[in-house]
Amino acid sequence: MGKYIVEGALLTDIPAGSIVYIYGLGNFSIAKKLYASFIQDKLLEIKDIQKRLKGEPTTLEICRQAHQDYLHNPSRSNQEKLRIAYENVPNHQKIYIGDMDTKDIEVRMIIYGEQEIENWSHYVLAKKKGETLPTIKFPKPNDS
Known part of the structure; x- marks a missing residue:
């Protein structure tokens, strides 16, 4: 290929x-x-399809699990595992990590900081309309 x-x-x-x-x-x-999409991201997606066919977890599934692991035990170690898992997901599939509304914003906030909420479509729209800004709550690392 x-x-x-x-x-x-x-x-x-x-x-x-x-x-x-x-x-x-x-x-x-x-x-x-x-x-x-970038060709490298499509190649990662093809590798994920091959993993799924073999019954192995895809990068998206690994990232979702790392997100759950962080939420159940918010440590620096789990935050780093989440970052690695997130950065391995093809860029065009990252929006599927969360739900239809939040997409990957909570994961980005956990990894890169709370300012990431400013990139969330719901936040941008509320700010533009002068409405109350939405928030997303998540635990901070307990070993900071």
């Missing part, structure tokens, strides 16, 4: 104006680029 990436045959970011040919099916042109 690495060969196809180097040769430019396997892409995740196709420039506008490009023509895509699919053997036996046809072709189409890219009018406008709306969203693309």
Whole structure:
């Protein structure tokens, strides 16, 4: 697969104006680029699919478990395990760590600091509308 990436045959970011040919099916042109994932993130996702097929935990499942471990025992050690697990998840899948509303914001706040809430869509919208700002509560490391 690495060969196809180097040769430019396997892409995740196709420039506008490009023509895509699919053997036996046809072709189409890219009018406008709306969203693309980095190729390295897609490769991580493929590795996760292979893990799932083998019955092994994916990076997303490992991160969710590390999050639960931290919540049950909020230590610096579990915070570091959560950081490592979170940073191994493909970027385009990190939003699935939490629920539909909070996405990965609580995990980011635990790892990188409470200021991460300012990047949360609910917070941004409430601030823009002049409404009461939402909060997310989580335990601080008990061995600080």
